[in-house]
Amino acid sequence: MSVTTESDVLVIGGGIIGLCSAYFLLKERTRVFVVEQNEIWSDSSGANAGTVSVQNKISGLQPLALMSIDLWRQMQNDEQLDLGFRQVGGLRVAMGRDQVRELRQGWSDEAEQELSLRWLEQDELTKFASWIGPDVNAAVYCPADSQSIPLKAGPALRKAVEQQGGFIQSGAAVIDIEPSGDSVLVTTDEPGRIRCRHLVVAAGPWAKGLVRCLGIDLPVSVDVNMLSITEPVGPLIDRVVTHVSGILSLKQYPNGTCMIGGGWQGQGGFDSNSKELDYQNLIHNIRLAASVVPGLRNVNLVRSWAGFEPVMPDALPCLGCLPGHPNIWIATGARGGYSLGPAQGKLISEMVLGKALSLEGTAAFDPGRTF
Numbered sequence: 001m002s003v004t005t006e007s008d009v010l011v012i013g014g015g016i017i018g019l020c021s022a023y024f025l026l027k028e029r030t031r032v033f034v035v036e037q038n039e040i041w042s043d044s045s046g047a048n049a050g051t052v053s054v055q056n057k058i059s060g061l062q063p064l065a066l067m068s069i070d071l072w073r074q075m076q077n078d079e080q081l082d083l084g085f086r087q088v089g090g091l092r093v094a095m096g097r098d099q100v101r102e103l104r105q106g107w108s109d110e111a112e113q114e115l116s117l118r119w120l121e122q123d124e125l126t127k128f129a130s131w132i133g134p135d136v137n138a139a140v141y142c143p144a145d146s147q148s149i150p151l152k153a154g155p156a157l158r159k160a161v162e163q164q165g166g167f168i169q170s171g172a173a174v175i176d177i178e179p180s181g182d183s184v185l186v187t188t189d190e191p192g193r194i195r196c197r198h199l200v201v202a203a204g205p206w207a208k209g210l211v212r213c214l215g216i217d218l219p220v221s222v223d224v225n226m227l228s229i230t231e232p233v234g235p236l237i238d239r240v241v242t243h244v245s246g247i248l249s250l251k252q253y254p255n256g257t258c259m260i261g262g263g264w265q266g267q268g269g270f271d272s273n274s275k276e277l278d279y280q281n282l283i284h285n286i287r288l289a290a291s292v293v294p295g296l297r298n299v300n301l302v303r304s305w306a307g308f309e310p311v312m313p314d315a316l317p318c319l320g321c322l323p324g325h326p327n328i329w330i331a332t333g334a335r336g337g338y339s340l341g342p343a344q345g346k347l348i349s350e351m352v353l354g355k356a357l358s359l360e361g362t363a364a365f366d367p368g369r370t371f
């Protein structure tokens with residue numbers, strides 16, 4: 001099979017990180033080719049809840065989350081990309097004494113100053129968010145918390161990549177990755193072989209299988225997260241809502257539909273390529289949402305579904321150069337990776353181009369930390 005394409009950078013993966021990587025690389029006049037084995041944006045990113053929050057991130061990810069929110073805002077406003085992004089602020093709620101204690105333990109003067117956090121309880125909470133139910137005893141408000149609409153973000157990013165001269169090939173499964181001196185030769189079933197100076201693996205849960213041919217066992221697991229969407233209703237929720245225990249994400253879109261998530265697990269798994277609903281877990285998710293926002297009790301669900309999310313053992317991103325392969329890069333594995341996608345794409349583009357990084361502390365994300 002002959003070499004069919006030459007590119008500066010080949011990106012494997014047509015989700016949020018892959019498209020953002022291509023977007024930022026193209027801004028530096030880099031030739032970029034993107035391949036996706038399925039349809040662009042059809043898997044993890046397309047099945048996401050669209051929560052773009054700082055509060056619900058584990059320790060160490062807040063700076064990356066803030067950087068990502070700035071990029072979401074910049075792309076939406078300055079670059080005129082319709083990502084469905086809105087910075088509406090968010091409430092992280094607690095129900096019961098133990099949860100309130102847990103919420104307090106996550107509070108710090110440093111975080112309060114950096115994120116402009118606000119503690120709310122009792123009458124102040126009711127006045128701030130009249131739609132919150134009486135089962136909620138306390139909440140922390142973060143003005144940085146935001147949301148996007150995945151069904152808008154995917155097509156907008158694809159269009160932006162193509163308008164900048166990037167080439168996107170969907171339905172192209174990678175068969176082999178062969179390092180070759182100062183380049184990488186990637187064989188796909190369509191269009192064939194692609195030789196690139198740099199390879200970026202941003203294929204979400206598929207990254208593990210892709211790097212296995214390089215002798216690397218990526219310690220990533222895959223969650224099967226469930227989501228639900230309601231019928232359109234009048235104004236009900238004017239903030240993003242998350243839960244101190246990480247078991248709820250809730251928001252209302254401009255068209256009136258409400259998105260309910262929170263990481264409740266479905267059935268099946270990545271190895272079997274099955275994503276089925278677990279109706280017992282789904283009921284718990286819906287009941288919790290209706291307890292936090294009682295106005296949801298009389299709203300009809302339209303659809304529920306499940307999607308894959310790749311997660312490293314420490315839930316931090318696997319972001320950087322693969323050990324032993326100076327021109328092969330990887331970006332995957334962060335819990336909440338959709339919301340962090342623009343920042344991961346920006347950073348991996350800077351790494352590939354040898355530029356100064358926009359964020360300090362990225363050594364914690366080095367792929368070699370778990371091998």
